[in-house]
Structure formats: structure tokens, C-alpha cells
Amino acid sequence: MSRQILMHRLGNGLLVIGEYDAAALSVAAGFFVRTGSRDERRDEAGVSHFLEHMVFKGSADRSALDINREFDEIGAQYNAFTSEEQTVFYGCVLPEFQVRLMELLGNLLQPALCSDEFEMERKVILEEIALYEDRPGFQVSDRLRSVFFGGHPLGNNVLGTVESISAMTVDQMRAYHQRRYRAEGIRLVVTGRFEWERVLEQVEKLTASWIRGDAGRDTTAPEPGTGVWQEESNRFQHVYGGWMAPGFPPMDPRHVAAGLAAMVLGGGRGSRLDWDVLRPGLALSCGSYHVEEDGFGYFGGSFQCTLDRATEVRALIGDHWDRFVREGVTEDELERMKRKAVSALCLQGETPLDRLTQLAGAWEYRGILQPLEDAVDEVERVTPAEVREVLSELDCHGRAEFVLMPEPGARR
Amino acid sequence: MDHTIAQHECGNGITLLGDLMEGRPVASFCIAIPAGYVTEPEDRLGVTGLLAGMMMRQTRRRAPRELSNSLESLGLHRGEAVRSETVQFSGALPASELASALRLYAEILRAPLFEPEELESERALAMQALASLNDRPARKVMVELRRALITSAHGRSPLGVEETVSRISCADLEREYGRRFQPHGALIAVAGAFDWGVLVGLVEELFGDWQGVPPRPAPVEIRRQEYAQMLVQETAQQQIAVGYPSVGLVHPQFYPLRLGAAVLSGGMSSRLFTEVRERRGVVYSVHASLVTLPGEGVMLCYAGTTPQRALETEAVLKAELLRMREGITEAELERARTGILSSLMMDQESSLARTGRMVADMRSLGRVRSLTEVYECYRRLSVADVNAALEAHPAGPFTTVQIGPEQDGSGPGAEVEQ
Numbered sequence: 170m171s172r173q174i175l176m177h178r179l180g181n182g183l184l185v186i187g188e189y190d191a192a193a194l195s196v197a198a199g200f201f202v203r204t205g206s207r208d209e210r211r212d213e214a215g216v217s218h219f220l221e222h223m224v225f226k227g228s229a230d231r232s233a234l235d236i237n238r239e240f241d242e243i244g245a246q247y248n249a250f251t252s253e254e255q256t257v258f259y260g261c262v263l264p265e266f267q268v269r270l271m272e273l274l275g276n277l278l279q280p281a282l283c284s285d286e287f288e289m290e291r292k293v294i295l296e297e298i299a300l301y302e303d304r305p306g307f308q309v310s311d312r313l314r315s316v317f318f319g320g321h322p323l324g325n326n327v328l329g330t331v332e333s334i335s336a337m338t339v340d341q342m343r344a345y346h347q348r349r350y351r352a353e354g355i356r357l358v359v360t361g362r363f364e365w366e367r368v369l370e371q372v373e374k375l376t377a378s379w380i381r382g383d384a385g386r387d388t389t390a391p392e393p394g395t396g397v398w399q400e401e402s403n404r405f406q407h408v409y410g411g412w413m414a415p416g417f418p419p420m421d422p423r424h425v426a427a428g429l430a431a432m433v434l435g436g437g438r439g440s441r442l443d444w445d446v447l448r449p450g451l452a453l454s455c456g457s458y459h460v461e462e463d464g465f466g467y468f469g470g471s472f473q474c475t476l477d478r479a480t481e482v483r484a485l486i487g488d489h490w491d492r493f494v495r496e497g498v499t500e501d502e503l504e505r506m507k508r509k510a511v512s513a514l515c516l517q518g519e520t521p522l523d524r525l526t527q528l529a530g531a532w533e534y535r536g537i538l539q540p541l542e543d544a545v546d547e548v549e550r551v552t553p554a555e556v557r558e559v560l561s562e563l564d565c566h567g568r569a570e571f572v573l574m575p576e577p578g579a580r581r
Numbered sequence: 582m583d584h585t586i587a588q589h590e591c592g593n594g595i596t597l598l599g600d601l602m603e604g605r606p607v608a609s610f611c612i613a614i615p616a617g618y619v620t621e622p623e624d625r626l627g628v629t630g631l632l633a634g635m636m637m638r639q640t641r642r643r644a645p646r647e648l649s650n651s652l653e654s655l656g657l658h659r660g661e662a663v664r665s666e667t668v669q670f671s672g673a674l675p676a677s678e679l680a681s682a683l684r685l686y687a688e689i690l691r692a693p694l695f696e697p698e699e700l701e702s703e704r705a706l707a708m709q710a711l712a713s714l715n716d717r718p719a720r721k722v723m724v725e726l727r728r729a730l731i732t733s734a735h736g737r738s739p740l741g742v743e744e745t746v747s748r749i750s751c752a753d754l755e756r757e758y759g760r761r762f763q764p765h766g767a768l769i770a771v772a773g774a775f776d777w778g779v780l781v782g783l784v785e786e787l788f789g790d791w792q793g794v795p796p797r798p799a800p801v802e803i804r805r806q807e808y809a810q811m812l813v814q815e816t817a818q819q820q821i822a823v824g825y826p827s828v829g830l831v832h833p834q835f836y837p838l839r840l841g842a843a844v845l846s847g848g849m850s851s852r853l854f855t856e857v858r859e860r861r862g863v864v865y866s867v868h869a870s871l872v873t874l875p876g877e878g879v880m881l882c883y884a885g886t887t888p889q890r891a892l893e894t895e896a897v898l899k900a901e902l903l904r905m906r907e908g909i910t911e912a913e914l915e916r917a918r919t920g921i922l923s924s925l926m927m928d929q930e931s932s933l934a935r936t937g938r939m940v941a942d943m944r945s946l947g948r949v950r951s952l953t954e955v956y957e958c959y960r961r962l963s964v965a966d967v968n969a970a971l972e973a974h975p976a977g978p979f980t981t982v983q984i985g986p987e988q989d990g991s992g993p994g995a996e997v998e999q
Contacts, residue, residue, distance in 0.1 A: 450705025505654050512657070
């Protein structure tokens, strides 16, 4: 597959990364803003995500309805999302609409933040918070992060709370935007079939007025918590749980081996947790993974089961984790998971929109421009000895566990 | 823009479809067996899901560990979906492993082994999946809407019901497998880099001597009177689902009505998003889609809101559905058309999406439409065409299902037929 990676830094400090693919049928573009809930002050909880919504609610020369209408006029598949450390605005169109897509995305990042729209969108955010209250898995991961990270900003919740959103003012949001949306803290990534020179020329003009500099970030490493936290809920019938343990940050090359090891433990079909927990029907879901964040990495997992199985399932996960850290993985297990990991990479790399995320991730977290072939290579090189070594080097393998239990007799 | 879809008919009623994507490292396949849940016996609802799960556990030739290792070592990403008229076995993997995967699937489909111990595990999963629906009210409300709106077996949930799932035996599995997992009418769709001649030879070798015809599904029936149902449950948001009859892919007004559905709920400038979320802020999530069933179609709509805004939300949602009858504008039509045609083109980039499209077309039309044909069907329509279709097929009568906390006037589990 012939794809060409390109990079250029504009005069204002904005970095543009491209991967041209002559065989693609579309062009995808995304602005990756290095800001999220971990960059929020205590009194602005949820502002990153609220701002992500407000970005679509009008700019200097477009109303909210104009923005929605124009994206639809070019048939864009577009959206935005906010995490603990990123806010991303992206879209994908047929190549003939490249210029209009860039124009729209570029324009969005300088929102008008008008107070009428702010009040209307506050209601939508409160509805979104209510929506996630009905999703037990989300409740668990949110609470788990907060106990694992303790007071560290990585434990900040993305949505904020009913209280913080209700109290937020548009001035606070304006100040946050000024502080965080700075050209050197933003990356534009373009993939698929595009005209590179045209992208650069257009974006240079579009972003000329953006505030320069980089907002920076406090990347002090967290001191992860260990222990078991438990809560009861009258909303759910099943038991939902999650766990986290320290792993390897993205700049540490050992994170690749750690990712594969986590797949052997609980990366879906054929994994150890699949054989011992899922296939026997002890739990409806049970898996594990390794996640890299800015300056930090962790192993994590989650499960869902009935109340009468919860003790057994939790004990099995605990035993497997201990054995995993102690003994590592076998050659067979590793080979199978490597094959799955490679085909997942290739499958996700099929479309420009998916490739956007892969490319941006490698740059944001590791500062490298990584062709798909290199990502595949990296996985293929991992050996069982390396996995054993990686696991033996874990400073501490205590886990933080959070369990949401049904309140006895609360609901049928 | 167009490329040819290769097609080969096996003598036993299996159709092989191939969409060549040269140079792609990944290939995808979808094997659709005409054994969907509509032909399940009333007293064995949910048996098809158990069958599909059991078939992936072991075969007569391979014990569980061996089958799993064989599948996993191909780098295969797979999924099984029980649909109304088909069970679909899909996968994506390195193109070089496609033939090995098809060999394994031939064994899975033709030589399953049902053992009591494995059945108990599979049943435990199925029972948990059923119970889990209560913990996911947004999903549950759509399951209940389908059940209320589509009154034939097509409205069933693929999960079955606890009462029947709890008593399915290995003998039931054997019987249902023998009766319904038959090759006549099955589809094998492949997209990616392959040699067509080799593929045809392989499919003939693996499946050519499989013989049998599955039972015919009864026709689809849709409720055509107003109906309302309120399910009481402690939830943060009230889940509102509304459905009504529309038309299927074979209907002459399908394309104009599909465009109408995109005006209603395509992109973010669509009417529902604009009126319910952007102008009123009463929801985070609101959407509607035209869902096609064999020979028929229904509109399924959803809105989730906090209980105190439920009445307003339901009223605005239904008002927008009814307003479609008054017609759409030229600008709305253009946006809807661009959106549909762009997605159609972008779906071509994914091999898995291509197999899905081939199977859907064959099931609905008995042939795969070319991209040019689909483009033309949308391109030639004017505002007048769309408006005529919307007037001839106005929204309603509404089937409404809601899930939410108890409020004045709604007793626990109250069902009110209007």
C-alpha cells in the first residue's frame, strides 16, 4: 500500500500532518487540541467538553444553524469528542469538498460563545449527564478513574457534574478557550486523497489570527491508588466492576509488549479471561487492556455479571492477574494475539477517517510519524521474553478495583 | 465509479458474491444462512442465538480449544449476528488467510457438535444478555418498540425470552439446526484481494455438496393503529420510542421516502436535531431511521430526556414527524441527497461494509445494485417527487413505547391501548 506521510509547521506554530493515499475515495481531517478534563481548574469541571459542544454553536461569521447546514451540504461525516486529555474536531468528505471542510473546521475553533446559545447548550449537557447515569459501565469507569488517580487531574471527570455545569459561566468558558486553544497545542491531521499545498495555503490564512504559544500541561505522574471501592445502586440488576494497575507510558517502548500482554490476559476471544470467565458463562463481559496517556500508562479491565457470581468472577480476575504478572505469557498465546493485533491495525487503517486517529495518536503521545507498516512491525517484533521482562519490571502490581452492586431488593 | 460484482450460483442454491479490492491487505466475508429468528418455534424463542453461539464453540472434528486456536491464529476478527431472516457469520482478516477461514467456516456450518456442558455455558450467557437489557433502558425501549410495532415474528427480539431460553435442550438444537440451517438461499459475500476462479472452486469444494431447503418465513405484518405502552422503571432519563409504517426497498416510493427520512434525521441540520435539540435543548440524543424489512419498511424514532420534559419532548417529536407531510424544501433535498450519496461512496472504503451491502441487496432485491444505479435512483428525484411520496405516506399511526420512572396516572407496567 503506497501512502506518503507529510508534515509542515505553519508560521503561527500550528503543526499540519498529512498522509496521502492515492487509492482513497475520501479525505478526512481533524484538529486535535491538546486539552481535556485533566487541564481544567477545580471550578471549571466539565468546561472542555461543554466547550466542544459550544464550538458548533456559532463562530464570528456563522450561526449554529449555518454550521450544521454547511457540514450537511458537503455530505460530511463529522463529529467531535473530548477525553481527559484531548478535544478533537473531525470530518470526512469526498475529495471535491476538501476546501469547504477545512474552512468549516478551521472556523469552528474560534467560536463566538454567545450567552443565549450557552444557556441552551447547558440544558443539552445536563441531558447528556442524565443519559450516562443510565449506563452502568460508564459510571464504573468514571468512579474507578477518580479513586485510582486520587486527586491527580487524570481522575477528573470529562462531563463535569450537574452542580459544576449548572454553575458555569460563559466568561469562565471564554477564559478557558483563551488559555487552552493555542496554535502550538493544536495539530491538524489530514488523511486520504487531498491536495497538500492547498491545505497548507488555506489553513495558513484560516489560522493566522490564532493565539500563538502552547498552553502546556502539568504532567506530574500520579500516585495510583490500590484497594477495593464498592457502591450500591438501585438502578441496575447486574454487578459492574472495573480495575486499574500502573503500566507503561507511551514514550516507554515497553508499552507495545504491555499492550499485547493485556490482550493475552483479556483481549477478547481466545484470551485467558475468555476461557476461564466468559466461555463458561460466569460473566457477560470480562476483558483487559493497556492504555497509554500523556506521561502515564496503565493496565485496566472491566466485567459485568450477576450478583451470585460476583465473588467468583472477581477472585478469578485477581488470580489471573497475579499469575500473569508472575509468569508472563507463552509463545503460542503471544503469537495468536500478535496476529489479531496486526489485523486489527490493518482493518482500522482501511479508511482515511480511522487512519486519522492512528496517525494523530502516534504523534501526540510519542512524537513520531508512524506509517501503518511501522506500527505492524513494532507489534511483530515483541517476544515472550520481552513480555516477561516488562511484567517483572512493574514497580507495584497492586490494583484499584471499583464495583457497583445492585441494592438488595431495590428492583425486580 | 462502478466496478463489477462477480456472482456465482452453486447448484444447491448458495450464491457467492465477490467484490475485488486489489492490493488490500485485509479481506472481509459475510456468510448469511437463511435461518433467522422468524422461523423459530413459539416455544423455543432464542434458540437461533444459542445455535450460533454453540456453532462457534466446537465442531465434530475440533474440540473447543482447537477450534478457537485455529480461528484466532488467522488473525480473524469475527462476529455472529442473528437477524430476522438470516444468521450472519462475518469476519475480517489478512487477505492471505481468506481460504483458510472459509475452510474453517465450512466445518463450523456443516459439522457442528452440541454438548450439554457447553450448552449450559451458552445459556448462562444468553440469560445474562436478556437480564442485561433492563440495565440498558435506551436499548430496551427500541427492542420493545419493534415488538409492539412489527406484529409478525419479525418483531421478536433475537435474544428470545427467559421462559423459552431456560428450557432449550441439545435435542432442540439438533432439531432446529437440521430444520433451518440449510444452504438454499444462503449467501457468501467476499470483499478484498482474491482470485475469483480460485474462490469459486473453493466454495464449490466446501459447500457444493450441501443440500437442503429451509422453511419459508411468514410475511411481515406491521401495526396500523395507534398504540401506546409505558414501562415503569427507575431511570435518569425517560426513554421515548415512536414507530410507524413506511415502505420497503422494493416499493416504488422507497427512494423518495428514504430522502425524506434523511431530511427528518440525517445530518445535524436535519429537522429532529434542529427542533428537538438545537432549538429546545430537551434532549442529547434524538434520531429516526427508515428500517427495511422483507417487503416492508418502518420508521423507528428515539428521544431520551429527563422525565419532567418527557411530555414536551414527545409532543415536539411527533409534531415534527407529522410536519413532514407538508413537504420539504429544495435545499433540504440537496443536503439529504449529498449526505446519502457521500456515505454510499465512503462505505466503499471498508471491505466489511461492502460485504454487508451485497448481502442486504441480495436479500431485499435478489440482486446487487450497481453504485451507478443507486446514484441515479436518488439523483433523478425532484422536490415534487419527494413531497408526493411524503403526502402519500404521512407519519402514523404511531406506536409509542416509553420507559421511565412512575408518574401521575401511570401504574407499574401500565399498558394503555388507545
